[in-house]
Amino acid sequence: MPERRYSKTHEWITVDGKTATVGISDFAQAQLGDVVFLDLPKPGRKVGRGEAFGVIESVKAASDLYSPVNGTVSAVNDNLTTHPELVNSDPYGEGWILKVDLTGAPPSDLMDEAAYKKAAEAGDH
Amino acid sequence: MPKRTPLYDRHVALGARMVDFGGWDMPQQYTSIRDEHFAVRKSAGLFDVSHMGRLNIEGRDAGKFLDSVVTNDVAAVQPGHAQYNLMCREDGGIIDDLVIYKSSPTDFVVVVNASNREKDVAWLQAHLPAGVAIEDRTSEVSLLAFQGPRAEELLPKHTTDTRDLLYFGFLKGAVAGVDGYIARTGYTGEDGFELFVPSKQVGDVWDALLENGRDQGVLPAGLGARDAARLEAALRLWGNDMDETVNAYEAGLGWTVKLDKGDFIGRDALAKVKEGGPSRRLVGLTMAAGDIPRHGAAVMKDGARVGTVTSGTHSFFLGHPIALAMVEGPSLRAGDTVSVDVRGREAPAEVSKLPFYRGSAHSATAPARN
Numbered sequence: 001m002p003e004r005r006y007s008k009t010h011e012w013i014t015v016d017g018k019t020a021t022v023g024i025s026d027f028a029q030a031q032l033g034d035v036v037f038l039d040l041p042k043p044g045r046k047v048g049r050g051e052a053f054g055v056i057e058s059v060k061a062a063s064d065l066y067s068p069v070n071g072t073v074s075a076v077n078d079n080l081t082t083h084p085e086l087v088n089s090d091p092y093g094e095g096w097i098l099k100v101d102l103t104g105a106p107p108s109d110l111m112d113e114a115a116y117k118k119a120a121e122a123g124d125h
Numbered sequence: 126m127p128k129r130t131p132l133y134d135r136h137v138a139l140g141a142r143m144v145d146f147g148g149w150d151m152p153q154q155y156t157s158i159r160d161e162h163f164a165v166r167k168s169a170g171l172f173d174v175s176h177m178g179r180l181n182i183e184g185r186d187a188g189k190f191l192d193s194v195v196t197n198d199v200a201a202v203q204p205g206h207a208q209y210n211l212m213c214r215e216d217g218g219i220i221d222d223l224v225i226y227k228s229s230p231t232d233f234v235v236v237v238n239a240s241n242r243e244k245d246v247a248w249l250q251a252h253l254p255a256g257v258a259i260e261d262r263t264s265e266v267s268l269l270a271f272q273g274p275r276a277e278e279l280l281p282k283h284t285t286d287t288r289d290l291l292y293f294g295f296l297k298g299a300v301a302g303v304d305g306y307i308a309r310t311g312y313t314g315e316d317g318f319e320l321f322v323p324s325k326q327v328g329d330v331w332d333a334l335l336e337n338g339r340d341q342g343v344l345p346a347g348l349g350a351r352d353a354a355r356l357e358a359a360l361r362l363w364g365n366d367m368d369e370t371v372n373a374y375e376a377g378l379g380w381t382v383k384l385d386k387g388d389f390i391g392r393d394a395l396a397k398v399k400e401g402g403p404s405r406r407l408v409g410l411t412m413a414a415g416d417i418p419r420h421g422a423a424v425m426k427d428g429a430r431v432g433t434v435t436s437g438t439h440s441f442f443l444g445h446p447i448a449l450a451m452v453e454g455p456s457l458r459a460g461d462t463v464s465v466d467v468r469g470r471e472a473p474a475e476v477s478k479l480p481f482y483r484g485s486a487h488s489a490t491a492p493a494r495n
Contacts, residue, residue, distance in 0.1 A: 036439040
């Protein structure tokens with residue numbers, strides 16, 4: 001099981017060879033509340049690190065989704081079209097959002113679980 | 126520091142996400158807004174609404190006094206019944222919407238919005254005649270809302286029989302052995318009850334309602350589910366769909382205004398609005414899945430801005446987004462197409478009849494619109 005790493009903007013990635021899987025953290029889904037819709041890019045779209053690649057709508061608000069990596073979208077989770085609630089119920093499994101073919105090495109400064117947990121709790125006043 | 130209701134510890138223990146609402150730390154959701162909302166529509170949901178203000182108004186001229194400061198006809202209400210009302214400024218702007226419960230011609234309970242409580246008390250005090258007293262009972266008396274098509278059958282043991290209680294009626298009685306008042310009122314569009322119980326014992330009543338409904342689909346429900354349910358039922362929210370710059374006719378609440386009942390604050394201004402017709406009004410909008418209209422979003426027609434979304438959400442129950450919007454002019458009709466700004470894009474919306482959903486409250490007997 002590849003290690004999950006986190007961005008400051010609450011996305012996570014796991015890397016398998018040259019492909020990163022991207023989702024949002026359990027903390028983020030809890031903050032958002034019930035997810036009702038995701039506006040996602042099509043495969044083939046190039047994404048840059050820190051770039052907004054889509055929008056996630058919860059009952060409360062719309063939020064941008066940011067790519068933690070540089071690369072090209074190779075797959076999007078089509079199940080989220082009909083079951084956006086998977087992001088809430090299984091954010092690290094069935095609720096994955098994108099797969100990205102990495103350009104270059106994955107960024108080295110993403111946080112591990114412990115560091116992310118600390119950062120998220122600190123931000124959750 | 127936001128205020129806490131007597132059930133605060135129970136909300137936290139149930140895993141609620143707490144949010145500041147009208148100066149109170151209240152549960153937004155316990156598990157999922159979707160699940161809690163469905164509980165309200167299919168079985169029953171239990172809400173702590175103790176943040177709302179409860180004012181006792183008593184005295185020989187209490188009824189006459191209330192009639193002088195609200196739009197509806199309080200004198201016409203029978204004891205043991207409640208009435209929806211607006212309290213207005215001289216210019217007709219809505220200070221608050223409130224429900225008046227009439228125990229007797231000299232004894233009333235008024236339930237007001239949490240965020241307006243102090244303002245309302247000050248307004249009432251400023252117009253109070255001799256011989257009428259206001260007492261703020263918000264701390265001593267807690268308020269639960271038990272709402273859903275199965276609410277009546279799922280009331281716990283040692284609760285007074287409610288089968289003869291009419292919609293918008295109330296009675297003095299026991300809930301799970303605790304003495305209080307049971308009112309067939311609510312803010313979800315469903316049948317159900319609002320329960321006035323002493324704050325010292327509200328925890329016992331809360332526990333009994335959840336325990337009794339545990340295997341029947343009853344869930345504790347937060348403000349998220351409450352907002353979704355009220356919006357489907359097109360029940361207005363003060364601060365979103367109306368405020369002091371909006372009058373009753375604009376808000377689609379002209380039915381609460383009884384111009385011929387005698388003088389009341391705002392009457393002359395409202396009579397003028399009625400004569401000329403409101404220059405804008407609240408309409409319903411439905412949109413396609415994914416296009417979620419948010420509070421404040423622009424409403425456009427033929428390239429020109431015609432209004433603003435006042436409340437909007439994704440309705441899990443209906444399966445698509447819904448909104449209330451304040452739009453200029455009288456020309457829009459159900460079925461007309463407009464567009465709403467969604468994340469910087471003009472998304473199509475259809476003007477819809479209200480309410481979006483007619484729940485079990487409407488099958489209850491006796492008119493609520495008295």
